[in-house]
Amino acid sequence: MRFADFPFLRYLPFVLLGIFWAQSPFSFNFLSLAIILSLLWGAYLIFVSLLATRKSTHQPSYLGYLALIALGALLVANKQKQSARQTDFSNSVSYLAEVTMYDQQKPNSFENLLEVKSVFQEGKWTDAEGKILVYHQNKKPLEPGQILLVNKLPETIASPRNPNEFDYKEYLSRQEITYRQFLGKDFQVVDSVSKSGPKYFLVHLRQNIAEMLKSKIPDDKSAQIALALLLGQKKELDPTIREAYTQAGVMHILAVSGLHVGIIYALFILILKPLKMKKEKSRLYLLFVILIIWLYAFLTGLSPSVVRAATMFSLLTLGQMRERRPSIYNILAFSAILMITFNPDVIYEVGFQLSYLAVFGIVMIQPLILNCWLPRSKALEYIWQLISVSLAAQLVTFPLSIYYFHIFPTYFLLGNMLILPLAFVIMQVGVPLMIFGWVPLVGDVLGWALSWLIWFQNYIAELIRLIPGGKLDRLTMDFSGMILVWGILLIATFWEFGSKRTLTWMALSLAFLWTGVQLYSVVNVPSKELIVYQGKKSHMFDFSVFNELYSFNQGLEEGEISYSVDRNRIQQHVSQLPKTLYAIQKDSIQLAFLKTNVTLHPQENQLHFTSPPTSMYYWSDGKWVNMELRHSLPLDSLAYRILF
Structure with missing residues (x-):
């Protein structure tokens, strides 16, 4: 295998380099990058033409690679240019916005996404751009295409207040969502886009299929799995079921991914073989398969793994039509470049990273594992192939999974061996149900069969969950x-x-x-360290003395501790249950923490230090920022780190 034989695999690192460069302080603006790219591309074409006429022996490859770097940077600059066009709502009084999705049920409200069309500023309506994540309590659900009039301003999404806290602001900003708002019932539906139009065709189709699946599948938990497995709608999953699939190491089957696209591809390709079509008819059929794959990709929301798989299988199918077999490495790299071109921020999505790592692992590592044993029977060979695929994918993806999720499913092999084949059968029943579910009797029979198959799959996942030691948690990897x-x-x-x-x-x-x-x-681990975590209404104090952690909770709830505090503790390899940091009341207005030189003044909402710290920091924009030393510290809206 020569690296030179895979051109797109060579191009991809340079495009990625350009993306990283564009997000550094040393990048250029959009116009400058466009000029640089044009000059590099023009110089490359000139040298190629001279080389073709043998007037030059100069190899212009480095110009091409520089052009790819400039292209990656230009993609990011273009995305930043588009984001800069979003409207600033600070001077607005009201706004008109279009509903873009169906309501998602939340504990006390419904979630939806609005696309702003116009704002009322300085006494007049002006065109506007932007997306707002809203929560409402209206009795009548919102539907895509409705136009809402809202007479109050949205709020910007706050940055994380604590170290290693999940950055919800950055997560939404990559979806171009910069505002959110609780509407309650304070809005009006003033207009609506026609449901029969093409804009929301797939959104309405997805909702209709989801409602049909719920009506045809008698068991509620089976219906939840069907919506996740067939349409990628996981928000209605029962927490117990989610935990069972996580511990079985097969949570990926509930997120519509390349596996599901592969099953649909295999279903239609297997139909082709018995038909024995002539070449022209088989080509038309293969074009139909490509159309079905992309229809399913759009129907399920175009997640990174689905787009990757749809692109791969489309290129494989086109190669099959030309009786050629393109390199899997080239297909992978080309699909990645294609996705990056449309959205350079996709490289930061966990689904994108895990999807490509898993496929690279299967392609590169699985043959090595497979060659370790040559089974004599076909049944053993099938089982060994399934094991080798699971091992290869897990070997390559587990570092990233631990880095993000800090969990490793112990029985992933058992889960994949038992549940993946069953998921394949479920898809064979589920896809026809999505197509023919509206046919009387046919839909009922398919729904009943799918319900029992998923019930059995849930039963297996629950059995695996009950095995002791089903997962290793609180793992870290830098x-x-x-x-x-x-x-x-x-x-x-x-x-x-x-x-x-x-x-x-x-x-x-x-x-x-x-x-x-x-x-x-x-x-560089400090001998004594105090971290002040910021909650919604109170604080939590972690005092570390030579890797022994003592904690004092001033009022954070369990959910807040899990979301705001525990992620940093995991990163610091700290026990889930630290020792209690005891305090005594020295007088009516202060608490002195034992074994520390820190006192808390609750009425003043301040910390006082009996001896000065060596350094002090506050958390801002994802990093600790140095601050001047002082003998007291106000407990405001910031998280602090104090070293002694």
């Missing part, structure tokens, strides 16, 4: 650890046909690099 694991896997992949001397030096270099990073982090 970026250097991920690089070490992926580096070792790549070295193992190329060991047979690469230079063993070079690969050995690469392995040693990775090991020394990882060891150095770990030693640096250990040496």
Whole structure:
């Protein structure tokens, strides 16, 4: 295997480099990048034409790579330019906005997404752009296409207040959502777009299919799984079912992904073989398969893994029509570049990262695992292939899963062996139900069969959940650890046909690099540290003394601790249940924490230090910011880190 044989795989790193460069302080604006790209591309074409006429022997490849870097940066600059066009609501009185989705049930309200069309500013209505995540309590549900008049302003989404807290603001901003608002019942429906129009055709179709599935599947829990597995609608999942599938290591089957697209592809391709069509008819049928794949991709919301799979299978099908078999590496890289072109921020989505890692793992690692054993029977060979695929995907994706989710499912092999084949059967029944569910009797029979199949799948997942030690949680892995694991896997992949001397030096270099990073982090652990976490109405204090953690809760609820505090504790390798930080009341207005030089003045809402700290920081924009030393600290809306 030569790297030069995979052009798109060579191009992809340079496009990614351009994206990272554009988000640094050293990038240029949109116009400058467009000029640079045009000059580089023009120079490249000139050298290529001269090379073709043999008037030059200069190889212009480096100009092409520079142009790819400029292209990646230009994509980000264009996205930033579009985001800058969003309306500032600070001077607005009212706004008109269009409903873009059906309501999502929340504990005390309904969630929806509005697309702003016009705002009332300075006594007149002006065109506007922007998306607002809203919550309402109207008895009548909102529907896509309705126009709402809202007479109060939305609020900007706040940044995380605590270290390592989930950045909800950044998550929404990548979907171009910068505002949210609780409407209650304070709005008016003033107009509506026709339901028969093309704009919301797929949204209405998805909702109609979802309602049909609920009516045809008698068991409620089975209906929840059907909506998740067939349409990617996971918000209605029961927490117990979600936990069962997580511990079984098969949560990915409930998020519409490449697996589901592959099953649909296999379903229609298997139909082609018995029909024995002539070449022209088979080509038309394959075009129909591509159309079905992309219809399903749009119907399920165009998640990164679905788009990746739809692009891959489309290219494979086109290759089959031309009686060629394109390289899987080229297909993967091309699909990634295509997705990045439409949305450069997609590279930060966990689904995108896990999807491509899993496929690369299956393509590169699975043959190595498969060759470790050659079963003599076809049944054992099928089981071994399923095991090898699961192992390969898990080996490559587990570092990223631990990095984001801090959980590893112990029985993932058992779950994949038992549930994945069943999911394949469920899809074979579920897809015809989506198509023929409106046919009397046919829909009822398919719905009943699907309900029992999913009930059995849920039963297996629940049995696996009840096995002791079903998951390892509170695991951590930093970026250097991920690089070490992926580096070792790549070295193992190329060991047979690469230079063993070079690969050995690469392995040693990775090991020394990882060891150095770990030693640096250990040496820089402070002997005494106080972290003040900010809750909605109160605070929590974590006092660390030589890796022993003592905690005092001033009123944070369990959900707040899980969301705002525990993520940072996991990153710091801290126990889930730290020791209690005891305090005594020295007088009527202060509490003195034992074993510390810190006192709390609840009435003043301040911390006082009997001896000055060595350094103090506050949390802002995803990092600790140094602040001047002081003998007291006001407990305001910020999180603090104090070193002694």
